[in-house]
Amino acid sequence: MNYAVAPNLAAPGLNAEKLALLAQGMEGLTAAQLYWVAAWSAGQAAQVQRSAPPAPSAAVPARAAAQLTIVYGSQTGNAKRVAEQLGRRCEAAGLPMRLLRADAYPQRELAQERHLVIVISTQGDGEPPDDARGLLEFITGKRAPKLPALRFAVLGLGDSSYPQFCVIGRQLDGRLAALGAKRFAAFGEADVEVGAVAGPWVEQALERARELLEQPGLPTRATRLHAVADHSGHSRERPFMAIVLANQRIVARDSGRDVRHVELSLEGSGLGYEPGDALGVWPVNPPALVQQWLDALRLDGTQVVTHQDRALALRQWLAQEREITRLNRPFITALAAASGDGGLARVLQPEHAAEFAALLASDQPIDLLRRHPATWQPEVLLAALRPLAPRLYSIASSPKAVGEEVHITVAVVGYEAYGSAHWGAASSLLAATGEDGRLPVFIEPNVRFRLPADGSRDIIMIGPGTGVAPFRGFVQERRESGASGRNWLFFGNRHFASDFLYQVEWQQALKDGSLDRIDLAFSRDNEQRTYVQHRLREQGAELHAWLKAGAYLYVCGDSSHMARDVQAALIDVIATHGNHSPDEAKAWLGELLQQGRYARDVY
Structure with a gap:
C-alpha cells in the first residue's frame, strides 16, 4: 500500500x-x-x-467560540460510545464540533475554550481512566487557567457498586465551576445502565449547545435526522451466539479456586479482535439464586409483571433482566426505605463511607434481603434493581495463533457465606456451559492496551492471577508475527503446585524463545507472603534498564489492591534506580502512560 x-x-x-x-x-x-x-x-x-509557552491571545482561532469541543476519558469504552453519540448528533444537526480523547486534547487550548463537554468514567473505587489522568491532573492542578468565558457540561459514568460512584466526573464538574466556568447542562451521573441517563442528557446538552452556538432549526428528538447504513453486524446490543469449543479447569483439584480456560468459536460472526481487547459476555443469573430471592421475598415466580412496557414472569425478570449478584447504592436506598431500617439508612450517609464500602465488598443483595425483611410489590422491586449488564473478560488469545476462535480465562465466583451458597452471574454461566453449548458474546476493543507496532521493542507484562490472560495472547501474537523484541512476564498466584495458570505453555514459551524471562510470586507457599510487587522491587535494576531502553510496560488484574501496589512498586523502582525523587518518578511513569508505553487493563 x-x-x-x-x-x-x-x-x-x-x-x-x-x-x-x-x-x-x-x-x-x-x-x-x-x-x-x-x-x-x-x-x-x-x-x-x-x-510550549502559551500562545498570545491574538493567535487564538476564532473557531473556539463557534464550536463545541467534546472530550472523553474512557477505560472500557462506555464514555467513548456516549461521546461519539453526542458527536454524531451534533454533526447531523449541523453543529460545528470536534471530538477528542482526553490524552489527545491540547491542554494549552483550555484557556481559550468556549464550549466544552466532558464525558468521563470513574474506575473502581475512585480512579480516573488512564487516558484522562493527564487532563485531570492539569485541570485540578495549580497550572489550570481561570475560565470565566467557558460554558461547560460534564457527564460522569460509573458503577454504584463502588463507594466512589462517578467521583471523577464530580471532581471535574466542581473544579471547572471553581475556575469560573458556567454550566450549560447540569452534571449527569450514569450508572451501569448508561443509556437511561446518557440518552436524555445527550439530548439536553445538544439542545443547549444549539442555543449557545446560535444554530437554529435543530430537528426535534422525534425527527429521523438521516438514515445510516448499518454495518455493525454483531455487537454489544446484538451479541453473537458463540459455540463453546473447550471449557477446561486449569487449577489443581485441591486449589481453593475454580479457574477455567474457555475457548469459543467466532466462525461466521464477522467479529474480529486484537490481543488486548476484551470479550463481553451477557450473563444469566443462576437458577438457585433466583429461587433464593423468591423464597426470601415470598413472591411467586410465575406472576407476570409489567415493567417499562414489557411483561415477563417475575422469575424471568430476575434470571435474565435484573442485577441480583452485586450490591449498589440505589438498591440499598430502596431496601432501607422498604424495610424502615434506620441502621441500613445510616450506612448510606457520607460520614459512614468506610462502613458502606465494607458492606459492598462483603455482601450480596440476598444477604441484605434476609437481614432486613420487607414487603415488596414486584413492580417496585424491579424498579429498584439495575438491569443486568454484560461482563468483560480480557482475551487470552491471538487470532494469528487460533484463527476464528477467542479464548478467555475465568475465575468462577462461588463461595459459602452466612450459611448459604453464593454465586457470580457470568462466571457461573461460563462454568456451567459445556462443549457445544452457546454463549452470547461481543468484542469490546481496548485501543489503549495494544502491543507496540514496532516488534523490536521489548515488553514487560505484569499479570497476577487471571490478569495473566491478555499476556497469553500477547506472547502468541509476538511469536506468530516474528517480533524480535524481548518478552518478560511477572506472574503471581497463591500456590505454585495448584495455581500456576498456563504453566506448561509458559515453560514451552521459555524453551522456544517466545518468552525470554518469567518471574514468579506464589503468596501462600511461604510463611512470608510474596506478591508480584516484591518481585518488581527485587528485579528493579534490570526492570529500570529495560524501561530506559524503550520497553513497553503492561499491567492487568485487580484494581482495588494489586494495581495500586504495583504502581507504588514501579515508582519505587524508578526512584531508586533512576536517582529520582518519588514525585519525579511518578511524573516519569506518567509520561510513559501518556506516550502509550505504560498501559493498564484493571478491573
Whole structure:
C-alpha cells in the first residue's frame, strides 16, 4: 500500500525529505497499526504543546467560540460510545464540533475554550481512566487557567457498586465551576445502565449547545435526522451466539479456586479482535439464586409483571433482566426505605463511607434481603434493581495463533457465606456451559492496551492471577508475527503446585524463545507472603534498564489492591534506580502512560 502525501496537504515545517520518510515508515502498516500511530502522534503533540509557552491571545482561532469541543476519558469504552453519540448528533444537526480523547486534547487550548463537554468514567473505587489522568491532573492542578468565558457540561459514568460512584466526573464538574466556568447542562451521573441517563442528557446538552452556538432549526428528538447504513453486524446490543469449543479447569483439584480456560468459536460472526481487547459476555443469573430471592421475598415466580412496557414472569425478570449478584447504592436506598431500617439508612450517609464500602465488598443483595425483611410489590422491586449488564473478560488469545476462535480465562465466583451458597452471574454461566453449548458474546476493543507496532521493542507484562490472560495472547501474537523484541512476564498466584495458570505453555514459551524471562510470586507457599510487587522491587535494576531502553510496560488484574501496589512498586523502582525523587518518578511513569508505553487493563 502506498502512503504518498497529497500535494495539497498542508504540512507545516515538513519538507519533502521528511514527508518521504514518514511515508516510508508507514509502508505496510495495517489499519489498526495506522490508528495506533495516529493516537500516539496525538499524544506526542499534546506533550509538546504542554511544554510550549502559551500562545498570545491574538493567535487564538476564532473557531473556539463557534464550536463545541467534546472530550472523553474512557477505560472500557462506555464514555467513548456516549461521546461519539453526542458527536454524531451534533454533526447531523449541523453543529460545528470536534471530538477528542482526553490524552489527545491540547491542554494549552483550555484557556481559550468556549464550549466544552466532558464525558468521563470513574474506575473502581475512585480512579480516573488512564487516558484522562493527564487532563485531570492539569485541570485540578495549580497550572489550570481561570475560565470565566467557558460554558461547560460534564457527564460522569460509573458503577454504584463502588463507594466512589462517578467521583471523577464530580471532581471535574466542581473544579471547572471553581475556575469560573458556567454550566450549560447540569452534571449527569450514569450508572451501569448508561443509556437511561446518557440518552436524555445527550439530548439536553445538544439542545443547549444549539442555543449557545446560535444554530437554529435543530430537528426535534422525534425527527429521523438521516438514515445510516448499518454495518455493525454483531455487537454489544446484538451479541453473537458463540459455540463453546473447550471449557477446561486449569487449577489443581485441591486449589481453593475454580479457574477455567474457555475457548469459543467466532466462525461466521464477522467479529474480529486484537490481543488486548476484551470479550463481553451477557450473563444469566443462576437458577438457585433466583429461587433464593423468591423464597426470601415470598413472591411467586410465575406472576407476570409489567415493567417499562414489557411483561415477563417475575422469575424471568430476575434470571435474565435484573442485577441480583452485586450490591449498589440505589438498591440499598430502596431496601432501607422498604424495610424502615434506620441502621441500613445510616450506612448510606457520607460520614459512614468506610462502613458502606465494607458492606459492598462483603455482601450480596440476598444477604441484605434476609437481614432486613420487607414487603415488596414486584413492580417496585424491579424498579429498584439495575438491569443486568454484560461482563468483560480480557482475551487470552491471538487470532494469528487460533484463527476464528477467542479464548478467555475465568475465575468462577462461588463461595459459602452466612450459611448459604453464593454465586457470580457470568462466571457461573461460563462454568456451567459445556462443549457445544452457546454463549452470547461481543468484542469490546481496548485501543489503549495494544502491543507496540514496532516488534523490536521489548515488553514487560505484569499479570497476577487471571490478569495473566491478555499476556497469553500477547506472547502468541509476538511469536506468530516474528517480533524480535524481548518478552518478560511477572506472574503471581497463591500456590505454585495448584495455581500456576498456563504453566506448561509458559515453560514451552521459555524453551522456544517466545518468552525470554518469567518471574514468579506464589503468596501462600511461604510463611512470608510474596506478591508480584516484591518481585518488581527485587528485579528493579534490570526492570529500570529495560524501561530506559524503550520497553513497553503492561499491567492487568485487580484494581482495588494489586494495581495500586504495583504502581507504588514501579515508582519505587524508578526512584531508586533512576536517582529520582518519588514525585519525579511518578511524573516519569506518567509520561510513559501518556506516550502509550505504560498501559493498564484493571478491573
